[in-house]
Amino acid sequence: MRVLLVDDEEELVSALAERLSFRGIEATWATSGQKALELASKVCFELAVLDVKMPGMGGIELKRKLVEICPGIKILFLTGHGSEDDFRRGSAESGREFYLVKPVAIEDLIKKMQEAAK
Amino acid sequence: MGIFDSLKPSFWDKKPGKGLGENLFNYRRMWQLAMLITSVVTLGPLLTLAVIDYRLSEKASESETMLRVTRLVSNTKRVVSAFLEEREAAVWFVTRDNTYEELADPARLDQILDSLKVSFGGFVDLGVLDASGKQVAYVGPHALVGRDYSQQTSFKEVLSKGRYVSDVFRGFRDDPHLVVTVRRDLPDGGFFVLRATLDTARFMSLTTGLELAAHGEAFLINREGVLQTPSTLYGAVLTKAPFEVPQYQEHTTVIPGEAVGAPDMVVGYAYIPDSPFILVISKSRSELMSAWYETRLDMLGFLVGSIWVMLLTILGVSTYLVSKIHEADRKRVAALHHVEHADKMASIGRLAAGVAHEINNPLAIINEKAGLIKDLFTYRQEYQSDPRLMKHMDSIIASVQRCGTITKRLLSFARHLDVCLQPVGVRKVVEEVLGFLHKEAEYRSIEVKLQGGENLPDVVSDRGQLQQIFLNLINNAFQAMSDGGHLAIAISPEPNGGLSVAVSDDGCGISETDQKRIFEPFYTTKASKGGTGLGLSITYSLVQELGGRVDLVSEVGHGTTFTVRLPAEAPPKQKGECDAGSARG
Numbered sequence: 047m048r049v050l051l052v053d054d055e056e057e058l059v060s061a062l063a064e065r066l067s068f069r070g071i072e073a074t075w076a077t078s079g080q081k082a083l084e085l086a087s088k089v090c091f092e093l094a095v096l097d098v099k100m101p102g103m104g105g106i107e108l109k110r111k112l113v114e115i116c117p118g119i120k121i122l123f124l125t126g127h128g129s130e131d132d133f134r135r136g137s138a139e140s141g142r143e144f145y146l147v148k149p150v151a152i153e154d155l156i157k158k159m160q161e162a163a164k
Numbered sequence: 165m166g167i168f169d170s171l172k173p174s175f176w177d178k179k180p181g182k183g184l185g186e187n188l189f190n191y192r193r194m195w196q197l198a199m200l201i202t203s204v205v206t207l208g209p210l211l212t213l214a215v216i217d218y219r220l221s222e223k224a225s226e227s228e229t230m231l232r233v234t235r236l237v238s239n240t241k242r243v244v245s246a247f248l249e250e251r252e253a254a255v256w257f258v259t260r261d262n263t264y265e266e267l268a269d270p271a272r273l274d275q276i277l278d279s280l281k282v283s284f285g286g287f288v289d290l291g292v293l294d295a296s297g298k299q300v301a302y303v304g305p306h307a308l309v310g311r312d313y314s315q316q317t318s319f320k321e322v323l324s325k326g327r328y329v330s331d332v333f334r335g336f337r338d339d340p341h342l343v344v345t346v347r348r349d350l351p352d353g354g355f356f357v358l359r360a361t362l363d364t365a366r367f368m369s370l371t372t373g374l375e376l377a378a379h380g381e382a383f384l385i386n387r388e389g390v391l392q393t394p395s396t397l398y399g400a401v402l403t404k405a406p407f408e409v410p411q412y413q414e415h416t417t418v419i420p421g422e423a424v425g426a427p428d429m430v431v432g433y434a435y436i437p438d439s440p441f442i443l444v445i446s447k448s449r450s451e452l453m454s455a456w457y458e459t460r461l462d463m464l465g466f467l468v469g470s471i472w473v474m475l476l477t478i479l480g481v482s483t484y485l486v487s488k489i490h491e492a493d494r495k496r497v498a499a500l501h502h503v504e505h506a507d508k509m510a511s512i513g514r515l516a517a518g519v520a521h522e523i524n525n526p527l528a529i530i531n532e533k534a535g536l537i538k539d540l541f542t543y544r545q546e547y548q549s550d551p552r553l554m555k556h557m558d559s560i561i562a563s564v565q566r567c568g569t570i571t572k573r574l575l576s577f578a579r580h581l582d583v584c585l586q587p588v589g590v591r592k593v594v595e596e597v598l599g600f601l602h603k604e605a606e607y608r609s610i611e612v613k614l615q616g617g618e619n620l621p622d623v624v625s626d627r628g629q630l631q632q633i634f635l636n637l638i639n640n641a642f643q644a645m646s647d648g649g650h651l652a653i654a655i656s657p658e659p660n661g662g663l664s665v666a667v668s669d670d671g672c673g674i675s676e677t678d679q680k681r682i683f684e685p686f687y688t689t690k691a692s693k694g695g696t697g698l699g700l701s702i703t704y705s706l707v708q709e710l711g712g713r714v715d716l717v718s719e720v721g722h723g724t725t726f727t728v729r730l731p732a733e734a735p736p737k738q739k740g741e742c743d744a745g746s747a748r749g
Contacts, residue, residue, distance in 0.1 A: 055525060061532035068539045099521075126524030147575065148528035149568045152535050 047163055048089070051075040052082045052108065053097040053124070065152055071159070079103025083111055090116035093163050095155075098125040120162040122155075124148060173483050175490035191490050198482040206474050214467050218460070225456035229430060230418045232452065237416045237432035237445050240382055244370050244443055245436050247286075248329055251362060252344050252438075254284050256327070259348035259358045267292045267301060267358065274303040286366040288341065293319065293357040304361065306337050313359070322347050322357055331386035331440040332364060332393075332401060340364050340401050342392075368393040368401075371443070379448030385409065386440040397426070397446070410442065421449060498701065505702055509632070520571040527567050534560040573599060585734055588627050590663060591617035591655055597634045598653075601642065608647045617655030620663055624733040629706045636703040637667045637726050644671030644724060661732035662712070670723040679718060710734040 049071055053059040056077045063073040074091070076082040079102055082094070094112055096105035103111075109121045126148040144162055146155065175191035258276055259267075266272050273290055280287045289304020297314025313319045321328040322345040330343045345359045371382040371393045384392035389409040391401055398405045407425050410417070410433045421429030429446040436443055450457070538557040573596065591614070598605075598612060605612050641651050652668045674682060681687045683704040707714050711731045718724040 055529060058525070058529045058532050061529070061536040065532065065536050065539050068543045126521045126528060147568075147572055148524040149531035149564055150528070151531075151565065 047071055047093060047159070048091045049073040049159065050082060050085060050091040050094040050112075052077075052079065052094065052100070052105070054078065054100045055097075062152075062155075066156075069152075069156060071156070079108040079111075082108060083115065086112055086115050086119075091119055093120045093122065093159055095122045095124055095159070098123050122146065122158055122162055124150065124155075173487045173490075175486060191486050194489070195482055195486040198486065199478060202478045202482065203475065206478070207471060210467070210470065210474070214463070218463065221459060221463075222456065225453060225459075229449075229452040233418050233430050233432040233445065233447055234416050236376075236447075237418070237434050237443060240371070240374060240445060241416065241434040241436055241443050244384065244441065245439075247367070247370055248344070248436070248439055248441075250284065251286060251360070252327060252329060252346065254280055255344050255346045255358055255360045258290075259346050259356075264292075264348070264350060264356050267356070270301050270303055273301050277303050280360070286363045288361040288363050291359040291361075293359060295354050295356065299359075300356075308336065311336060318343055318345050318359070319357065321345075327438075329439045331390070332367075334402070342367065364401075374445075376445070376447065379451055380446065382443065382445040384436075384441045384443055387442065392441060410444075421446065498705070502702065502705060516574045520575045523567070523571055527564055527571070531561065531564045531568075534564065585624050585626055585736060587622035588625050588630060589622050590620070590625075590630065590665060590730070593627060593630045594634050594653055594655070594665065597631055597638060600635070601638055604642065605651070608642070608645075608649075610642065610645060610648065611650045613650070613652045615652070615654045617663070617665075620655065620657055623662060623730050625710050625730060626734065629710060630730075633703050633706050633710075633728060634665070634667070636699045637728070640699060640726075641667055641669035641671065641724070644673075645669050646671070658729060662730045664727050664729045666725050666727045668723060668725040673720040673722055674716070674718040674724055675720055679716060682716070683714070 049066065051059045051063055051066075051073050052075070053062075054077055059075040059077060063075040066073040074085055076085055079100060082096075085091075086094075091112075094109070096108055098105040100108075105123055105125075109123075112119055112121070121144065123145045124147075125145070144158060146158060173195075175195070258280070262272070262276070267276075273292065277287060277290045280290070289302065289306065289308075291299045291304070291308060292301040293313055294300050297312055297316075297319045299309055299311045299313060302309045318328050318330050326347045328343075328345045330345070332340045332342045334340060335343075341361050341364055343359055343361050345357055347355050347357050349355045371384055374382045376382060381396055383395040383398070385405050386392055387409060389405045389407070391399055391403055391405055394401050395405070398407075407423065410419065410423070410431075412435055413433075414435075416432060416434040418430060418432040421427055421431050423431065426446060428449050430449045430452060431444060431446045433442055433444045435441075534557055538554070538561065541554055541557065594614060594617070598614065602612070604610075638651065638653075645651070650670050652666075654666045654668070655663060656666075657663050678687075683700050687701070704714055707728055707730075711734045712729050715727045715729070716724065717727075
């Protein structure tokens with residue numbers, strides 16, 4: 047499974063990518079929407095885990111652009127924010143089951159990823 | 165006291181506010197002012213008009229009375245006067261129509277007397293006096309020939325004036341009578357006098373026969389005040405009247421009865437010209453004025469009636485309006501504070517969401533880093549030798565999870581500020597609220613028990629409001645309890661398909677007087693400890709909004725049970741899309 051992780055916190059996203067690799071999931075990561083799009087334009091990912099709130103391009107905008115580039119890509123949202131609006135918009139985009147609040151246990155994340163990929 | 169208490173308007177015991185609102189919220193003063201101003205403005209003109217009208221009608225009635233008496237006196241005076249003039253003219257005619265010699269002849273004189281009796285009536289006898297005052301001829305019932313009248317007033321008067329009407333006197337015959345005397349001058353320079361005695365019965369009937377209303381009487385007096393006709397009030401003929409002779413007036417005069425010693429009388433009198441008589445008519449003042457008295461009674465009755473109706477109306481209207489203002493003010497204040505509270509909650513919610521976000525990101529990093537370290541230990545052989553490090557990593561991850569649980573709860577709490585109705589598991593909500601408070605309960609060794617509700621169906625209600633309701637009630641219970649108390653929450657189904665949540669503590673309890681007012685805004689027994697008196701009032705209005713109600717059973721020293729009864733479905737009041745996802749927390 048080819049996975050793209052996007053979060054403005056490099057520490058978080060790099061550690062997460064490494065942890066996923068231990069579990070046999072090949073994850074590429076980016077710290078901004080722009081970089082993510084660059085990566086996605088080279089090769090299509092099956093699944094993207096996106097932070098909702100990022101400087102510059104937010105997760106929701108990024109999702110739309112990713113879907114344009116790679117139709118059929120599955121999206122998981124990950125957020126630390128609890129604002130009602132974001133929640134509504136995020137869950138409207140991905141379905142509420144695929145909207146996760148940080149911090150999330152790695153086992154839960156993998157379970158969701160597998161569900162999303164189905 | 166009891167009646168007043170039940171009639172007492174709700175604002176009566178309301179204490180006026182302090183400072184700026186002192187006059188604004190002083191309802192008793194408002195009420196008093198409204199009563200006073202309205203009463204003065206309505207009763208003032210009414211009373212003034214009533215007094216003016218009273219005076220005018222009284223004056224009119226009095227002058228009307230006077231006029232009636234005056235008319236009566238004038239008419240009677242004319243009758244008496246005509247009677248005397250007629251008789252005098254008759255006697256005068258006799259002296260002109262007959263010579264002295266003819267009159268001195270008793271036979272002829274007798275004939276004349278007969279003629280006078282027949283044609284005029286009222287004559288008793290006739291006598292002729294010569295110039296010396298000696299009666300030379302007489303016809304009548306008495307034997308008076310030869311009597312000397314030279315010393316009598318009537319003779320003296322007739323000498324100087326030529327004619328004279330006497331007052332009533334007894335004279336030689338010792339019987340009340342009056343005489344009409346006329347002098348006839350003779351061509352030789354001498355004269356004689358014809359003297360006619362008048363019938364007093366006939367004379368008296370002039371006044372006694374008058375048809376006067378009850379308590380009225382008419383009589384004659386002479387200028388010395390001696391009664392000339394009988395009076396029931398002042399005595400018989402020829403007695404002296406007990407009052408002063410009224411002053412001479414050319415015209416008829418009416419005086420108040422005080423002057424003649426009869427305060428309740430109106431007295432009219434007239435001097436009868438060319439005679440010694442004064443006609444007096446007195447009538448009962450109260451009877452003359454009786455029509456006025458009746459009018460006066462009607463007026464007074466009407467006035468008192470109107471004043472009563474006005475005062476009652478003013479009282480009713482003032483009380484009603486001030487009560488309405490009081491009620492409106494109370495509602496306004498409560499609404500204002502409700503809004504304030506909601507606003508505060510929204511601010512706290514936003515703040516909490518922000519804080520949770522800020523904390524969640526670093527937490528996520530800690531989580532991932534710790535997880536990574538743990539993974540490294542798990543997947544790389546070289547690190548696996550030290551199991552202690554692994555344990556530390558596990559505890560870091562567990563702590564991060566705990567923090568995460570708390571921030572997620574906070575977020576879910578903050579998220580439910582918008583009102584929306586959805587199926588809610590009440591037990592879950594109570595568990596969430598207890599999750600917030602269990603640390604405090606632990607610190608204070610309060611034992612919390614939650615019973616029932618596991619298999620009950622969800623109710624359609626607002627999750628956020630339910631959270632607030634239970635948070636308030638449980639907080640309240642915590643504050644009422646000392647350390648080591650017991651809190652029991654029991655959820656049970658209600659017959660109407662809803663359910664009830666009873667929150668019982670074994671704290672200090674609420675006194676009976678406080679129980680009545682405990683849901684009022686700003687009613688607090690904890691002012692010194694920073695209580696605002698809003699918690700329970702907000703709880704109350706929140707429960708009402710959800711279509712439920714709160715009951716309270718409390719015993720001082722034994723504890724309190726608040727029971728929230730929720731309907732199966734809250735009334736749809738507020739709009740707002742519910743996010744099904746938010747139910748997840």
